[in-house]
Amino acid sequence: MVVTDAYYMDDASRLWLRGEGFKYLAAINSSRFQEVWEPLQLKVKKPGQWVVAWNQQTEEVAYVYWDPERGRQYLLTNAFKYQKKGGEMKRPPFEDVYALFFNGCD
Numbered sequence: 001m002v003v004t005d006a007y008y009m010d011d012a013s014r015l016w017l018r019g020e021g022f023k024y025l026a027a028i029n030s031s032r033f034q035e036v037w038e039p040l041q042l043k044v045k046k047p048g049q050w051v052v053a054w055n056q057q058t059e060e061v062a063y064v065y066w067d068p069e070r071g072r073q074y075l076l077t078n079a080f081k082y083q084k085k086g087g088e089m090k091r092p093p094f095e096d097v098y099a100l101f102f103n104g105c106d
Contacts, residue, residue: 001025001079009076018058023079025097030074037074040064044072054082065095 002017002024009026014033017024030037036055040062043051047068054061061082063075075095 006074014076018078023077025075025077025079028074028076030072033076036060036062036076037064041072056082063095 002022004024004026006027006029009024009028010032028037036053040051040053041064043049044064044066047066050063050065052061052063058078059081060076060078061080063073063077065073065075067073073095080093
């Protein structure tokens, strides 16, 4: 799995990674991929809130979290799959997994 910071993921790398079958978990600069973030940002209105969306076409999970100290955080991944079963998510795993991998490799 490729784990990357916000300034590395752009349209070309996103398409290439998906096309080559690589799994990725990437922090994203919010100015990129506006088609992903615009609908989600409307649902995150105050610090502490988060939202997750599954894109069936690209098989990606988008996650926006408004961290009270660091502002809005954006993660995009195709390393997780959508599952209907189970209860409500209290906290999505994406942020913790990203932090574990990114800090471990940093």
